[in-house]
Amino acid sequence: MAKINFGGVEENVVTREEFPLEKALETLKDETIAVIGYGVQGPGQSLNLRDNGFRVIVGQREGSASWDKAVADGWVPGQTLFDIEEAAERATIIQYLLSDAGQIAVWPSIKKHLTPGKALYFSHGFGITYKERTGIVPPADVDVILIAPKGSGTSLRRMFLQGRGLNSSYAVFQDATGRAFERVVALGIGVGSGYLFETDFKREVYSDLTGERGTLMGAIQGIFAAQYDTLRANGHTPSEAFNETVEELTQSLMPLVSENGMDWMYANCSTTAQRGALDWWKKFRDATKPVFEELYREVAAGNEAQRSIDLNSKPDYREKLNEELREMRESEMWQTGAVVRKLRPENN
Numbered sequence: 001m002a003k004i005n006f007g008g009v010e011e012n013v014v015t016r017e018e019f020p021l022e023k024a025l026e027t028l029k030d031e032t033i034a035v036i037g038y039g040v041q042g043p044g045q046s047l048n049l050r051d052n053g054f055r056v057i058v059g060q061r062e063g064s065a066s067w068d069k070a071v072a073d074g075w076v077p078g079q080t081l082f083d084i085e086e087a088a089e090r091a092t093i094i095q096y097l098l099s100d101a102g103q104i105a106v107w108p109s110i111k112k113h114l115t116p117g118k119a120l121y122f123s124h125g126f127g128i129t130y131k132e133r134t135g136i137v138p139p140a141d142v143d144v145i146l147i148a149p150k151g152s153g154t155s156l157r158r159m160f161l162q163g164r165g166l167n168s169s170y171a172v173f174q175d176a177t178g179r180a181f182e183r184v185v186a187l188g189i190g191v192g193s194g195y196l197f198e199t200d201f202k203r204e205v206y207s208d209l210t211g212e213r214g215t216l217m218g219a220i221q222g223i224f225a226a227q228y229d230t231l232r233a234n235g236h237t238p239s240e241a242f243n244e245t246v247e248e249l250t251q252s253l254m255p256l257v258s259e260n261g262m263d264w265m266y267a268n269c270s271t272t273a274q275r276g277a278l279d280w281w282k283k284f285r286d287a288t289k290p291v292f293e294e295l296y297r298e299v300a301a302g303n304e305a306q307r308s309i310d311l312n313s314k315p316d317y318r319e320k321l322n323e324e325l326r327e328m329r330e331s332e333m334w335q336t337g338a339v340v341r342k343l344r345p346e347n348n
């Protein structure tokens with residue numbers, strides 16, 4: 001394990017150099033990995049494991065759309081694709097990749113097959129951290145481990161196919177066999193991670209729920225909408241408002257931030273822009289800080305987890321979510337986005 005200095009703080013990081021794929025394959029050579037659930041993470045992780053040469057099977061509800069998707073991806077019913085219980089029974093490592101709400105309903109079927117020495121793997125600290133709300137309490141004689149890719153399962157797969165890798169965090173909650181660490185690291189490499197950052201289940205879920213509600217997804221849509229609406233209310237056209245809110249950010253400026261940091265993006269903008277951005281960013285920080293503090297409190301109190309459990313356990317949750325996504329897609333801002341995307345020169 002390497003110690004790496006992050007802005008003055010030392011952290012544990014496992015690298016592909018010290019734990020190459022060959023070592024991961026050797027570590028798991030006697031294991032059968034069952035990926036339970038074929039939503040977003042399920043396909044990314046199981047296909048990467050398969051392509052990397054691990055013994056992997058998929059467990060999914062027969063007759064569901066995800067089952068058909070698994071068949072289309074080359075999983076063979078009765079050979080590498082089973083119903084959830086049968087896959088859990090055959091596995092020595094159960095990768096529990098149902099939706100966090102779905103994990104609660106299916107837990108009794110999984111628990112039954114957690115015989116001594118098996119490993120239970122999560123990609124989120126949710127089920128374990130909020131155990132009073134989820135009822136997910138694994139037996140003491142299994143390993144309980146986590147690999148949480150820091151991005152969508154879609155990106156995990158895409159980046160793997162491009163020969164890149166997405167970084168993940170890893171954690172050991174319970175080490176019953178003495179092999180939990182080598183198992184989790186081998187799985188992290190197997191699913192296509194680049195580097196593995198150490199965490200624990202609670203820190204993983206608190207930071208993840210904050211991030212996705214905050215700058216990664218919730219806050220960014222909020223700030224886009226606020227600026228777009230202000231520009232429109234002041235007589236700017238939709239295309240102008242969209243370009244100055246979203247398109248320029250994703251196409252031109254964020255790639256520069258990704259490459260070399262915020263100051264470098266600033267350095268590549270005009271002195272006029274630099275002056276304004278340097279003057280205004282703290283005002284935005286101060287205005288949003290109370291909202292982030294409220295968000296973190298709600299996450300730590302378990303209220304965000306409870307909301308997600310309650311609303312995503314309803315039989316019609318998928319229709320309701322799709323309806324809200326449709327409203328977003330049909331808003332003027334994102335309708336404008338669809339047209340602007342078509343006009344990117346490379347799309348012609």
Ligand SMILES: NC(=O)C1=CN([C@@H]2O[C@H](COP(=O)(O)OP(=O)(O)OC[C@H]3O[C@@H](n4cnc5c(N)ncnc54)[C@H](O)[C@@H]3O)[C@@H](O)[C@H]2O)C=CC1
Nearest residue numbers: 037038039040041042066097098099102105123124152153
């Ligand atoms: N979506 C992502 O890219 C990421 C997800 N995660 C975590 O990975 C885990 C899996 O998440 P996703 O892939 O997004 O899941 P998902 O929401 O796509 O659902 C996965 C599968 O669960 C099945 N499912 C849901 N409820 C069920 C039930 N009651 N009975 C049987 N099957 C049911 C669905 O049919 C689907 O095939 C979660 O813990 C999530 O927090 C972590 C990082 C990123």
Ligand SMILES: CC(=O)[C@](C)(O)C(=O)O
Nearest residue numbers: 149150151152153208212
């Ligand atoms: C993709 C990811 O890491 C998220 C946003 O946390 C999630 O999908 O839960």
Ligand SMILES: [Mg+2]
Nearest residue numbers: 149150151208
């Ligand atoms: Mg995440």
Ligand SMILES: [Mg+2]
Nearest residue numbers: 124208209212
């Ligand atoms: Mg998340």
